[in-house]
Each structure stands twice: as structure tokens, then as C-alpha cells.
Amino acid sequence: MTDEELVKFREDGYKIHEFLRSEGAGPWELGRRYGSEIRIGVWPSQRALATAYSVSVSHVSRCIAIAELSGNIVNVFGGSDNLSFRIGEKLLRIQKSIGEAEMEQRAVFVKDLKLTRLADLIEMFSTGMVMSELNPRLSVVVEENYKTISIQGSDIKKLIPHIGRLEKAIVDFLVAVTESKACKRRAKAKSSRRARMRNASGAREAS
Numbered sequence: 001m002t003d004e005e006l007v008k009f010r011e012d013g014y015k016i017h018e019f020l021r022s023e024g025a026g027p028w029e030l031g032r033r034y035g036s037e038i039r040i041g042v043w044p045s046q047r048a049l050a051t052a053y054s055v056s057v058s059h060v061s062r063c064i065a066i067a068e069l070s071g072n073i074v075n076v077f078g079g080s081d082n083l084s085f086r087i088g089e090k091l092l093r094i095q096k097s098i099g100e101a102e103m104e105q106r107a108v109f110v111k112d113l114k115l116t117r118l119a120d121l122i123e124m125f126s127t128g129m130v131m132s133e134l135n136p137r138l139s140v141v142v143e144e145n146y147k148t149i150s151i152q153g154s155d156i157k158k159l160i161p162h163i164g165r166l167e168k169a170i171v172d173f174l175v176a177v178t179e180s181k182a183c184k185r186r187a188k189a190k191s192s193r194r195a196r197m198r199n200a201s202g203a204r205e206a207s
Contacts, residue, residue: 001040001041006041006042009037009040009042010042010052013037013042013052013053014052014053016033017030017033017053020033024081025080025081026080026081026082026083026084026088027062027063027066027067027083027084027085027088028063028066028067028069028074028080028083028088029080029081030063030067031062031063031064031065031066031067032067034046034049034060034063034064034067035064035067037049038064046060046061046064062085062089065089065092066083066085066088066089066092068092068095069083069088069091069092069095069103070100070103070104070107072104072107072108073091073103073104073107073125075107076107076110076111076115076121077118077121078116087118087122090122091103091125094125094126102128103125106124106125106128107125109124109128109161110124110125127165128162128165129162129165129166140152
């Protein structure tokens with residue numbers, strides 16, 4: 001990049017940044033711009049860019065981090081202007097936990113289910129399910145042999161992509177219930193032993 005080109009890029013950068021800020025652009029869009037300008041050499045570092053645009057280094061760093069989210073994920077929230085720092089950073093934590101490929105898959109589920117409520121969007125990315133969408137139209141039936149349960153309802157197809165997670169959730173629940181019952185039995189036995197000990201001690205003292 002020649003000196004003349006650098007001057008022109010920086011002049012354009014000032015104008016674009018001022019415009020984006022005046023329009024209330026979200027951190028994702030700003031981060032894409034910041035990252036691009038640093039990559040092509042308009043600014044040598046985040047600190048230089050921050051100084052040039054009179055923003056904090058922290059602001060620049062957070063915007064660039066949020067810009068790591070794909071356009072597909074941003075679009076299901078209705079565009080970058082709807083993606084705040086709080087939501088963007090929450091999604092980044094989820095992405096770090098489950099990986100980019102799974103985030104992309106969950107974005108597809110969001111589109112397929114036509115989810116729009118923020119709480120439902122966050123729940124889908126966090127857990128891979130949206131129970132509020134399923135509960136009203138699903139029922140669990142226990143068969144007469146008490147060894148089989150079936151899930152019935154008009155929205156059953158929405159569960160199909162999540163069968164693995166549903167199985168794990170059921171297993172985890174059964175383990176938790178079993179452990180809870182065992183803890184209660186141990187606590188009851190412990191209480192009985194202490195009661196017998198107190199009674200025996202009282203009888204000895206009385207004698």
C-alpha cells in the first residue's frame with residue numbers, strides 16, 4: 001500500500017466510522033470494519049485504530065471479538081443492529097463451549113422453527129432446544145407395561161434433530177433422582193442412628 005493509498009483509506013475510514021456511529025451500528029458491524037482495516041494495514045494495531053477513532057482499546061477489542069460470529073448467526077437476531085455487546089458476548093461464550101459447527105447448526109434450527117423471541121433464540125443456542133415451543137403441543141404417555149414411554153404431539157418433528165440431547169437429559173434426570181433418593185435414605189439412616197445413640201446415652205445416664 002502506497003502512502004497516498006494509506007491516506008485515502010484513512011480518510012475514508014474516518015468518514016465511515018463517523019457514519020456508522022451516528023447510525024447506531026452494533027458492535028458486530030463495527031468489529032468487522034475494525035478488523036478489516038487492521039488486516040489490510042490501514043492501522044498497525046487495535047490501539048492505533050482506537051486512538052484514531054477516539055474510542056477505547058477495550059471497545060475495539062470487544063467489537064472485533066463479537067465480529068467472529070458468523071453472518072448466519074447474526075441474521076437470526078434480525079441483523080447486526082440488534083446484537084448488543086451483552087448478547088454478542090453471551091453467544092461467543094456459547095460458541096467457545098460447543099464449537100462453530102454446532103453454532104451454525106443451531107442457527108439453522110432457529111430458521112426452521114421460525115423463532116423470533118430473544119429468550120427463545122438464546123435458549124436454542126444455549127441448549128439446542130426451545131421447550132416453550134414444544135410443551136403446549138406435546139404429551140408423554142406411559143405404556144401399560146411401565147417399561148415404555150412415548151412422546152406424542154403435532155410438533156414431534158421439532159424434536160427429531162434433538163433426540164440425542166433428549167436421551168441424555170432423561171438419563172441425567174434419572175441419575176439425579178436415584179442419587180437424591182439414596183441421599184435421603186442415608187440421611188434417614190444417619191438420623192435413626194443418632195436417635196438410638198441419644199436414647200441409649202440417656203438410658204445409661206438415668207441408670
